[in-house]
Amino acid sequence: MTTNDQNDRAAWLHGPPANCSVPPEGDQPRWRLVLLGAPGVGKGTQADLLHRRLGACHLSTGDVFRAAARNGLCEPTPAMTSALEYMRRGELVPDATVWEMVRERAGCLRCGGGFLLDGFPRTLAQAEALNRAMQSDKITLDAVVNYELPLTDIIARLSGRRVCEKCKAVTHVSLQRAGDDGRYHHCGGHLMQREDDRPEAIAVRMDAYDRSTAPLINFYKGLGLLVPVAATGSPESICGRTVSALAERTTRSGR
Ligand code: AP5
Numbered sequence: 032m033t034t035n036d037q038n039d040r041a042a043w044l045h046g047p048p049a050n051c052s053v054p055p056e057g058d059q060p061r062w063r064l065v066l067l068g069a070p071g072v073g074k075g076t077q078a079d080l081l082h083r084r085l086g087a088c089h090l091s092t093g094d095v096f097r098a099a100a101r102n103g104l105c106e107p108t109p110a111m112t113s114a115l116e117y118m119r120r121g122e123l124v125p126d127a128t129v130w131e132m133v134r135e136r137a138g139c140l141r142c143g144g145g146f147l148l149d150g151f152p153r154t155l156a157q158a159e160a161l162n163r164a165m166q167s168d169k170i171t172l173d174a175v176v177n178y179e180l181p182l183t184d185i186i187a188r189l190s191g192r193r194v195c196e197k198c199k200a201v202t203h204v205s206l207q208r209a210g211d212d213g214r215y216h217h218c219g220g221h222l223m224q225r226e227d228d229r230p231e232a233i234a235v236r237m238d239a240y241d242r243s244t245a246p247l248i249n250f251y252k253g254l255g256l257l258v259p260v261a262a263t264g265s266p267e268s269i270c271g272r273t274v275s276a277l278a279e280r281t282t283r284s285g286r
């Protein structure tokens with residue numbers, strides 16, 4: 032396992048013409064993982080920590096859509112503009128739009144540094160499309176980590192989440208100190224609430240998760256890839272639990 036704090040994700044966030052400024056080292060062990068779990072369970076937080084532990088790149092489909100919304104990072108195609116409307120309401124973006132966006136970035140899936148897919152796949156159709164693409168590239172997933180947390184904790188994480196307007200860091204109101212005055216203590220940027228973290232959008236997202244994404248748990252269990260991990264406790268303890276579960280799986284499978 033390796034450490035690499037640099038994770039500019041340029042090729043993923045900006046699209047096909049972009050190059051990462053810090054390409055992964057060629058001889059590091061690569062991990063190809065999917066992070067599953069309900070909205071707000073902490074997938075993005077874990078992806079950041081796992082990137083530092085495992086070196087694999089954090090690839091979030093939600094981040095690509097948010098980058099497009101900020102203008103300039105992605106071409107605002109009509110499909111992307113409509114995707115942002117779905118996202119604001121808390122609904123899933125149609126499979127065809129999501130797959131087109133991922134397919135354009137397939138180089139990131141083939142990258143020697145491996146990947147941590149966060150927020151994709153989210154439907155059976157997306158999971159099957161990913162399987163077909165990986166098979167044709169002769170690459171395989173190492174595991175699918177499923178983060179589990181009671182609904183009340185999930186709602187508390189989502190409704191208290193804040194994003195720094197300046198550095199884009201994700202934090203939580205419970206981590207703010209007295210006197211921070213709505214600013215992120217690391218850089219002083221204003222803390223904003225994501226539009227889809229409003230209560231009405233959270234309800235729509237949880238419903239979409241139950242109907243479309245939860246069935247992926249059985250899909251990946253059937254493929255022998257599922258690694259369940261309790262998402263309780265501190266982010267660092269969850270990350271440690273994840274790395275241990277992956278190591279145990281590796282030992283068992285002789286990877
Ligand atoms: P996306 O960005 O993927 O959102 P999500 O899956 O709903 O997940 P979140 O980003 O809300 O939560 P998270 O699990 O990453 O939690 P986080 O680490 O931030 O997708 C957004 C939208 O884009 C979708 O609704 C859809 O419209 C569209 N979309 C994206 N991909 C799509 C696809 N493939 N198909 C169709 N549509 C797609 O943590 C949450 C909060 O908890 C934070 O405040 C954090 O600080 C805090 N926290 C984290 N860990 C802990 C801990 N251990 N203890 C206490 N607090 C914690």
